[in-house]
Amino acid sequence: MIELFLASAMIPLALPALSLLALTLAALGQGRSAQAGRAPLAEVPVRVAVLVPAHNESTNVLPTIACLRRQLGPRDRLLVIADNCHDDTAALARTAGAEVVERQHAELRGKGYALAFGVDHLRADPPDVVLVVDADCTVSDGAVARIAQRCQVTGKPVQMLNLMSSGAGAGLKLRVLEFAMLMKNLVRPLGSFRLGGACHLMGTGMALPWALMSTAKLATGHITEDMKLGVDLSVAGFAPQFLPEVRVSSAFPQDTGVAKVQKSRWEHGHLATLTQELPGLLKVALTTGKPSLIVLAMDLLIPPVALYFLLLGIATALSLALALFWPVWQMAVWVALAACLCFALAIGLAWWFFGRHLLSARELLTTPLYALWKVPVYLAYFLKKRSGWVRTKRDSE
Secondary structure: OHHHHHHHHHHHHHHHHHHHHHHHHHHHOOOOOOOOOOOOOOOOOOOEEEEEEEOOOOOOHHHHHHHHHOOOOOOOEEEEEEEOOOOOHHHHHHHOOOEEEEEOOOOOOOHHHHHHHHHHHHOOOOOOEEEEOOOOOEEOOOHHHHHHHHHHHHOOOEEEEEEEEOOOOOOHHHHHHHHHHHHHHHHHHHHHHHHHOOOOOOOOOEEEEHHHHOOOOOOOOOOOHHHHHHHHHHHOOOOOEEEEEEEEEEEOOOOHHHHHHHHHHHHHHHHHHHHHHHHHHHHHHHHHOOHHHHHHHHHHHOOOHHHHHHHHHHHHHHHHHHHHHOHHHHHHHHHHHHHHHHHHHHHHHHHHHHHOOOOOHHHHHOHHHHHHHOHHHHHHHHHOOOOOOOOOOOOOO
């Protein structure tokens, strides 16, 4: 009896590995080309407003504006929200042809507040669809029209593929970061969209119908306001759709220390959303049985991969050590080893089908050292949780 109890106590630790493997296997059904949701849509007139929140982005905002303006029609709008800027972001954006509003607030800082300010500015002449693109990003050709069409026809939020590049000649740490992002922003959304027709919002490259954007609770200091917004909309019946045929792109900072700070902010936000939103999402998902909510809960259940690797390794080693002295732990050891196998298989499949261009097999085997590199990140979260938004330092600064 006690063996079953100890084994069942290990099951919560095994669930993220099972979820990761299930989403990865489902993603493989889409193929390397990532053609989920490619059914043709009827052409409908769509008026788009692109919101570009920008905080001291004078070194990045011009390429973003140029890329977006090429894709906008005469009835569309490009609105840059210069939020608490102390540089010439606003002036540069106006010169480049964007509409600009400026916001200053000493206490209410962050992307959510900037987006709420931009949405309020649009209320006098609302568009059909609002697209959010960060000020250091560019979008692929035809992306604005494609995502706006799908958003208008489905009446739901739509997320395009969002990836960052480590750049040619990048070191191993940056390429490991790129592979981790590829798993989180390509493999897992492909799987969740195929299984349940939903994915999490990613902050940039996301489009919402005006009816949803105008009523969304944006003005918060939540560190991952995008993921929380997607969960809230999904529970309300508007699960975000994934459109991987179009892409929003940006570059990792070449300074690995800066990249680590950026990644830390994302992972702290992920952990905060996991602890705050997962219980409620699981309850609604199990109560309603909606596939969209179930797959979002599965994805949210997965902690940052490096943290999960550390937890799984510690639990497995501890159960093995205990089993040497107390045989009642043997069944728990098998559960832990099964979780390790699922986790390793998911990582291996994602690498083989999606990430071999980033890491060699030998480099992949060294990634556990990356998890050790992240230990201070997780200690910082658990000892002193970060709840506010912090802008990433740019390469030119």
